[in-house]
Amino acid sequence: MxxxxxxxxxxxxxxxxxxxxxxxxxxxxxxxxxxxxxxxxxxxxxxxxxxxxxxxxxxxxxxxxxxxxxxxxxxxxxxxxxxxxxxxxxxxxxxxxxxxxxxxxxxxxxxxxxxxxxxxxxxxxxxxxxxxxxxxxxxxxxxxxxxxxxxxxxxxxxxxxxxxxxALMGAHIAGTEAHVLSALAMGIHPPESFGRIHHLPKERLAEVMAGLRARGLVDDDGRFTDEGRATQQRVEDLTDELAAPPYESLSPAELAELITAxxxxxxxxxxxxxx
Incomplete structure (x- = not known):
């Protein structure tokens, strides 16, 4: 599902x-x-x-x-x-x-x-x-x-x-950190320019980026490390898993009908x- x-x-x-x-x-x-x-x-x-x-x-x-x-x-x-x-x-x-x-x-x-x-x-x-x-x-x-x-x-x-x-809490990803990772997943660089966070104080954004670097999730250039990309994917996979229950109320035929509609x-x- x-x-x-x-x-x-x-x-x-x-x-x-x-x-x-x-x-x-x-x-x-x-x-x-x-x-x-x-x-x-x-x-x-x-x-x-x-x-x-x-x-x-x-x-x-x-x-x-x-x-x-x-x-x-x-x-x-x-x-x-x-x-x-x-x-x-x-x-x-x-x-x-x-x-x-x-x-x-x-x-x-x-x-x-x-x-x-x-x-x-x-x-x-x-x-x-x-x-x-x-x-x-x-x-x-x-x-x-x-x-x-x-x-x-x-x-x-x-x-x-x-x-x-x-899923974010389980991965120890705070809200602003989540926006940074989402920006990188969307190909936005530097991630601090993302519309959801670009207005925040530069000191706060620098602090967030430093924390992600310390955890090995972004590199010195502010891009995903392998671990950062894997962490982002784990969060998205778990989000999909947790989002599945509502659709279990529909039969396979009904799901196909809904998608077509x-x-x-x-x-x-x-x-x-x-x-």
Missing amino acids: THTARRMYALLEPICLVTYLADESNVELAALGHRTYWDGYFASRAAPLGRVPAEVVDAAFYSFADGEVARHIPAVWETIPPEASVAARERGSAASLRRILGDGLAASPGLVRAADLTTRAATSAPVAGRVMYAGMRTLSVPADPVARLWHSATTLREHRADGHVA LEPLTARLVAAGSQ
Whole structure:
């Protein structure tokens, strides 16, 4: 099932990415009163957890540098309820999908079937040890097929992310270190230029790189060592393994049907850059 988990990640991730790359969610969140992209990001993604403090969001998200979450949480809860933020995210994301897919794909029987099967997978796995996935499971599943597909794909994304955090912790890879290794795996060099971390203080990035060098994961030029590449691969393999349980609820025939239904949707989204 690990191959299935990797294949499903490739098919579902472009659906989820409209939330962060397309305009509609940002417009919806700004209309609520969120002043910046990151206010809306933290408010809407953390919203399924309720009015939790920054420490809880920081632990659940794992990959943000010290202080980043606290610049937004709990201030975002002071005037905008979590329920409003998560609803705005759903509306905007569904609107993005409809626009990018067009009337033909958005209203197709294939999309409806993909939404049904993805929802079954997304609502079938145990929640134990998976904070963000458990939070998503508390939300109502939308009736509209396009919104339901986005919701269920995002639920599965948070399930995978919870497992990824566990894999990183098992490998003793902290959040910023994980971004460095991901950047190198994507061919980004120097890894400090990666968009998720380039804004951090240079002293902090230097400290992170020094720690990875001391562990033998990157070399003096800031590139993967053999051990670093192997460590990154072990984390990804374990992430795939931990992401597999939701798909065990589907028969082999249903999985094949789901993949076939998703492929044209994903192809359209990839071509548009999910935006």
